Amino acid sequence: MSAKLKLKAAFISLLMLAVFLGAWQLATQPKESAVQALADSEYAALMGKGQEKSGFPTPGMVGKSFVQYLSDPFYDKGPNDKGIGIQLAHSLGRVAVGFLLAVAIALPVGFMIGMSPLLFKAFDPFIQVLKPISPLAWMPLALYSLKDSDISGIFVIFICSIWPMLINTAFGVSSVRRDWINVARTLEVNPLRKAFLVILPAAAPTILTGMRISMGIAWLVIVAAEMLVGGTGIGYFVWNEWNNLALPNVIFAVVMIGIVGMFLDLFFGWLQKLVTYRE
Amino acid sequence: MSTHFLTVESLKKVFPPTNGIANEPVFEDINFYIDKGEFVCIVGHSGCGKTTILNVLAGLDEASAGEAFMDGREVRGPSLDRGVVFQSHALMPWMSVLGNVAFAVKSKWPDWSKDKIKEHCIGYLEMVGLGHAIHKKPAELSGGMKQRVGIARAFAIQPKMLLLDEPFGALDALTRGTIQDELLKIVQATHQTVFMITHDVDEAILLADKILLMSNGPHAKIAEIVEITMPRSRTRSEIHHDPQYYKIRNHLVDFLVNRSKTYAGAEAEMFHDAKNPPVVRPGLEVERAPVIALATEKVVSQLQQVKHAVNQ
Ligand SMILES: Nc1ncnc2c1ncn2[C@@H]1O[C@H](COP(=O)(O)OP(=O)(O)O)[C@@H](O)[C@H]1O
Ligand SMILES: [Mg+2]
Numbered sequence: 001m002s003a004k005l006k007l008k009a010a011f012i013s014l015l016m017l018a019v020f021l022g023a024w025q026l027a028t029q030p031k032e033s034a035v036q037a038l039a040d041s042e043y044a045a046l047m048g049k050g051q052e053k054s055g056f057p058t059p060g061m062v063g064k065s066f067v068q069y070l071s072d073p074f075y076d077k078g079p080n081d082k083g084i085g086i087q088l089a090h091s092l093g094r095v096a097v098g099f100l101l102a103v104a105i106a107l108p109v110g111f112m113i114g115m116s117p118l119l120f121k122a123f124d125p126f127i128q129v130l131k132p133i134s135p136l137a138w139m140p141l142a143l144y145s146l147k148d149s150d151i152s153g154i155f156v157i158f159i160c161s162i163w164p165m166l167i168n169t170a171f172g173v174s175s176v177r178r179d180w181i182n183v184a185r186t187l188e189v190n191p192l193r194k195a196f197l198v199i200l201p202a203a204a205p206t207i208l209t210g211m212r213i214s215m216g217i218a219w220l221v222i223v224a225a226e227m228l229v230g231g232t233g234i235g236y237f238v239w240n241e242w243n244n245l246a247l248p249n250v251i252f253a254v255v256m257i258g259i260v261g262m263f264l265d266l267f268f269g270w271l272q273k274l275v276t277y278r279e
Numbered sequence: 280m281s282t283h284f285l286t287v288e289s290l291k292k293v294f295p296p297t298n299g300i301a302n303e304p305v306f307e308d309i310n311f312y313i314d315k316g317e318f319v320c321i322v323g324h325s326g327c328g329k330t331t332i333l334n335v336l337a338g339l340d341e342a343s344a345g346e347a348f349m350d351g352r353e354v355r356g357p358s359l360d361r362g363v364v365f366q367s368h369a370l371m372p373w374m375s376v377l378g379n380v381a382f383a384v385k386s387k388w389p390d391w392s393k394d395k396i397k398e399h400c401i402g403y404l405e406m407v408g409l410g411h412a413i414h415k416k417p418a419e420l421s422g423g424m425k426q427r428v429g430i431a432r433a434f435a436i437q438p439k440m441l442l443l444d445e446p447f448g449a450l451d452a453l454t455r456g457t458i459q460d461e462l463l464k465i466v467q468a469t470h471q472t473v474f475m476i477t478h479d480v481d482e483a484i485l486l487a488d489k490i491l492l493m494s495n496g497p498h499a500k501i502a503e504i505v506e507i508t509m510p511r512s513r514t515r516s517e518i519h520h521d522p523q524y525y526k527i528r529n530h531l532v533d534f535l536v537n538r539s540k541t542y543a544g545a546e547a548e549m550f551h552d553a554k555n556p557p558v559v560r561p562g563l564e565v566e567r568a569p570v571i572a573l574a575t576e577k578v579v580s581q582l583q584q585v586k587h588a589v590n591q
Contacts, residue, residue, distance in 0.1 A: 179369035182339055186357040187386040187436070197382065201373045277373040278418035 021059050028058045057248040065252040080240060082232070084253070088260060090232040094150070094225075095218050098157025102214065106162050107207070110169025111195065114203070120170060127167065135160035135221050139228055149229035156225045161214035168210025172203030204275035212268035219261045234260075283312035284472060285336070285440065289345035289554075292331050303497035305331055308553040309345065311491055311501055313440075316470040320483040322531065323493030324539055329476045330366075333444050336474060337363050350439060359387050362433035364443040368425040370417040370432075377413040380404060380432045387436040403435040404428070407461060423454035427461075434465065443475040447482065459485060460515055467511070480531045484509075485518055491556075492534050494542030501556045502542050505530065508562040523562030530561035 073085030113119045135156045142152035176199050184194045200207075226235025234257055241249035290309035294302045305328040313319050321329050334340035336347055338357040347354040349361070370379050380400040385391070391399070404413055407427040417425055426446055433441055447455040459482055466473060466486070477483050483490050490505040509523050518524055542551060551557075 177369075179365055179367055180371055182357075182363070182365070183369050183371070183383075185339060186337060186359075186361065186363045187383050188357060188359050189386050193386075198371065201371070204373075275373075278416070279372045 024059050028056045030055070057251065061248040062251045065246075065248040066255075069249070069252060079231075082237075084234075084237070084256060087232060087234045087237045088256065091222050091226060091234040092260070094153050094233065095157050095215075095222050098154040099161050099215060099218055101154070101158045102162040102165060103211070106165035106210075107169055110166045110207075111173050111199070113166075114170040114173025115199075117174070120174065123170075127163065131163040131167070135217075136224055136228065139225065143229070149231055153222070153225045153229055153233070157218045157222060160221045161218045164213040164217065165207070165210040168213075169203065169207050172206030172210075173199055175206075176202040201275070201277070205272065205277070208268065208272040208275055212265065212272060215264055215268055216261070219257075219264055223257060284315040284317075284350060285313040285474070286348045287311050287332075287336075287345070288347075290332065290335065290342050290347065291344040292328060292335070292340075293343045304343070305496050306493070306499035307344075309499075309501055310554050310556070311504065313472060313474060315472055317488045318466060318471075318473045318475070318486055319489055319491060320475050320477055320487040321491040321493060322477060322480065322483050322535070323499065324495050324535065325478070327493045327496040327499040327539075329493060330444055333363075333442050333474065333476055337361055337442050339363075359436055360439045362436055362438035362441045364426075364429045364433045364441070364446045366444045366446065366448060368417070368422075368429040370425055370428055372417050375414050375416055376404065376409060376420070376428050377401070379417070379428055380435050383432045383436050400431075400435060403431040406434070406465060407431045421454075423450050423458060426450065427458060430458075430462065430465075434469075434471070440472045440474065443473065445476050445478065448478065455479075455482070456515060462486065463513070463515075480528060480535070483531070484524065484527055485513060485515055489558075490531065492531070492539070495539050498542075500542050500551070500553045502539065502551070503534065504556050504558045506558060506560045506562075508560050526564060527562045530559070 069084045073083045075081075075083040076086060113123050138156055138159050139152060142155045143149065146152050146155060180198055180202055181194075184198045189198070222233065223235035223238065226233035227239040230236050230239070234253060238250055238253045238257075241247075241253065288310055289307075291304055291307040293304045296302060309332065311319075321332070323329055331340060335342045336349075336354060338354055338361065354361075370376075371382070374382060377397070377400055380403060381396050384396050384399055388396070401410065401413060404410055407430055409424060409427055409431065412420065412424065417428065420428070426449075430446065433443075447458055450458065463486060465471070473486075475486065484507060487507050488511070489507060491501050492503045492505060494500050494502040505527065507527060509518070509521050509527075513521075
């Protein structure tokens with residue numbers, strides 16, 4: 001039954017994709033009359049090329065980009081011409097480092113805040129003010145004080161992914177069921193064992209939710225950050241291709257950003273499932 | 280210092296004010312003792328403070344006044360000497376059945392090897408009839424099985440005293456009966472000292488050596504201590520045949536229905552000494568009980584009239 005449902009859904013998805021591609025094709029194909037009127041084939045080719053450059057790319061042109069970039073994802077021909085795999089790897093690397101740094105700070109600090117109502121209240125105003133700041137607003141300060149575009153990118157990822165994790169960790173830890181804490185107390189469990197064997201597993205689903213949100217934001221932000229600082233990464237790739245007016249490549253990159261983001265989210269969804277318990 | 284295993288003296292609890300309005304004491308002047316190997320039940324209406332007393336004995340909560348001594352030492356904070364079975368089983372859902380018990384055993388004996396811990400845990404899980412389910416997660420168990428794990432966990436650390444808060448309250452009658460039988464067997468075999476809250480009069484008579492009757496809150500007190508004079512080798516199926524059974528049962532029900540409200544206020548102190556609550560043995564009384572009950576009822580109704588008049 002559910003397999004049948006899946007099949008039906010997949011069919012409808014494909015249908016929607018086909019309709020979308022068809023509409024796109026119709027909307028972007030070059031005007032027949034304009035092409036016919038030009039007898040000189042060389043001129044036509046020239047015009048056609050010109051049209052390609054200025055008009056919105058057709059699905060076929062974007063398809064060509066897909067084939068071209070995916071057939072050789074890891075080539076490296078100098079700073080402005082690298083394979084899509086290398087660009088994505090740069091972005092993912094920055095995200096990973098910034099995110100892990102954020103985990104390293106957010107988990108212990110969130111734990112501390114969650115354990116102590118006093119600290120919770122004391123930290124709260126700072127978190128409330130810092131949380132809504134667009135991470136990119138930190139960029140000038142980061143560039144000025146860190147003096148390195150690569151590290152600044154990592155810092156921006158760090159600063160945007162820390163808040164959801166910090167808040168969720170604190171919240172998860174502070175709302176661990178009283179009963180479980182009482183069990184640990186009556187068993188005179190030492191604080192470290194209590195933290196790792198009772199509070200952490202109890203709060204893990206909430207913490208993982210925070211991590212998932214953080215990762216989502218980090219992947220959104222890295223593209224913008226790389227457009228700003230340049231050099232490498234998928235964001236820089238988009239910016240570079242835009243400057244080359246190579247719109248098919250831009251569209252290709254946009255789709256790749258979506259796909260990678262989806263896999264990141266799936267991965268965290270899987271982690272979340274691992275730590276979720278049924279009561 | 281008294282010679283009893285557990286002594287509770289002048290215990291009182293006032294919760295901090297809610298919304299700026301001061302709370303009345305939930306209970307006050309609670310005095311009782313428990314000897315080693317005794318099974319003591321406490322019975323009283325919901326909200327009279329039974330759980331609060333148990334939490335104080337467990338060291339999870341602090342009394343506003345008075346103290347509790349166990350084994351000659353004041354109860355201060357939780358201790359592995361006192362095992363607690365929580366009303367809501369309180370199993371960690373991310374650990375297996377074995378993991379839950381092992382967590383407790385490892386806390387008590389940190390130096391034990393993995394195998395030794397496992398063997399010890401399995402012994403106690405088999406004792407409660409769960410030898411086949413040790414690798415299951417709590418979510419895969421029925422309510423009765425979960426409660427059994429909670430009992431195995433509490434017994435496995437071999438505490439000097441066991442505290443149970445309505446452990447079977449959430450179970451259906453059939454399951455409750457089976458687990459009561461098991462608990463009875465285990466306690467008879469181990470001579471475990473037990474303090475247990477229940478709202479089930481039959482359960483209390485079946486299990487207890489003595490029953491503390493608590494009057495209604497606020498200002499709840501121990502109204503009476505009922506000794507269960509039937510022989511200790513009881514079984515659930517035969518206890519009804521003992522002529523004492525109904526006398527005791529009637530006495531308890533009469534208290535809960537008619538008399539539990541009448542211990543608060545100044546007038547009650549005229550005939551009730553909370554420092555030394557009367558010890559009664561309704562099982563041994565010969566047809567005198569109704570007379571006493573009538574007499575008390577009369578006094579009570581008179582007192583209520585007085586109270587009524589004073590209030591107006
Ligand atoms: N944390 C608390 N703050 C204020 N009042 C409380 C608190 N916990 C319990 N109480 C009150 O104390 C009384 C006794 O509660 P409890 O010990 O749970 O009763 P029982 O277990 O006999 O039903 C109840 O009236 C309850 O409302
Ligand atoms: Mg209770």
